[in-house]
Amino acid sequence: MPFSKIVFMWGDPIYIKRDASPGETESKRIELETTLIKLTEEADRIACGK
Amino acid sequence: MLKNIKYILMLYVLPPLVYGFITFIKLTSKLVHVHQETAYKMWDEGKNFIVCFWHGRLLMMPFANRRGKGKVLISRHRDGEFIARTMTYFNLGSIRGSYRKEGSISSLREIMSDLKKGFDVAITPDGPKGPRYKVKEGIVELARLTNKPIMPLTYSASKKKLLNHGIALSCPCLFLRLFLCGETLSI
Numbered sequence: 441m442p443f444s445k446i447v448f449m450w451g452d453p454i455y456i457k458r459d460a461s462p463g464e465t466e467s468k469r470i471e472l473e474t475t476l477i478k479l480t481e482e483a484d485r486i487a488c489g490k
Numbered sequence: 491m492l493k494n495i496k497y498i499l500m501l502y503v504l505p506p507l508v509y510g511f512i513t514f515i516k517l518t519s520k521l522v523h524v525h526q527e528t529a530y531k532m533w534d535e536g537k538n539f540i541v542c543f544w545h546g547r548l549l550m551m552p553f554a555n556r557r558g559k560g561k562v563l564i565s566r567h568r569d570g571e572f573i574a575r576t577m578t579y580f581n582l583g584s585i586r587g588s589y590r591k592e593g594s595i596s597s598l599r600e601i602m603s604d605l606k607k608g609f610d611v612a613i614t615p616d617g618p619k620g621p622r623y624k625v626k627e628g629i630v631e632l633a634r635l636t637n638k639p640i641m642p643l644t645y646s647a648s649k650k651k652l653l654n655h656g657i658a659l660s661c662p663c664l665f666l667r668l669f670l671c672g673e674t675l676s677i
Contacts, residue, residue: 441649442518448554450526451642453539456634465630472615473625475642476544483646486524 509579545617552580595628
């Protein structure tokens with residue numbers, strides 16, 4: 441909606457080595473997923489002023 | 491005939507309207523960036539990255555791109571063409587491609603070459619078909635192959651309407667309907 445408070449929430453960069461094993465790659469995938477979920481929850485919280 | 495009208499609306503009439511509407515939201519709102527220092531520092535050092543945000547949180551993202559050298563991965567579907575055209579108003583390029591069934595990304599070569607040229611490439615890891623809030627392996631594989639970091643990013647608004655697919659957009663009913671008939675953001 442217009443006249444809102446819009447909060448952009450940045451995370452820390454995630455690096456994946458070129459020689460990462462499938463297991464390492466999978467754990468980075470999960471890390472990215474949990475980071476994005478957490479950031480979004482936090483952004484919702486800040487935007488709503490809680 | 492009806493199809494033609496829809497086509498003209500979607501490709502020529504709606505993109506500038508949507509651009510105007512999103513800009514209107516931006517101009518009347520207060521934009522706050524949190525924890526942006528690392529990304530800004532990387533931009534200042536001339537480094538680019540893969541920007542990653544949920545498909546449901548894409549509406550205001552053009553305003554996060556302070557550097558202005560970005561491209562967005564957009565589906566080859568007709569709706570994608572509408573989004574690609576809207577992006578040009580924000581000075582953002584597009585790469586047409588999507589996730590394959592097994593979760594890998596098509597158009598990999600184009601994305602890799604754009605990353606090499608210094609563009610930031612924005613990808614929604616769960617979109618547009620979902621499953622929602624699930625990261626598919628394609629984006630991680632891309633980061634591994636290109637040696638470019640993934641920058642997680644999201645946004646929220648104090649006044650928003652969360653729709654079925656969790657699109658954090660909020661707009662008067664008229665516009666909402668406009669979005670819906672255009673099937674634009676896979677609402």
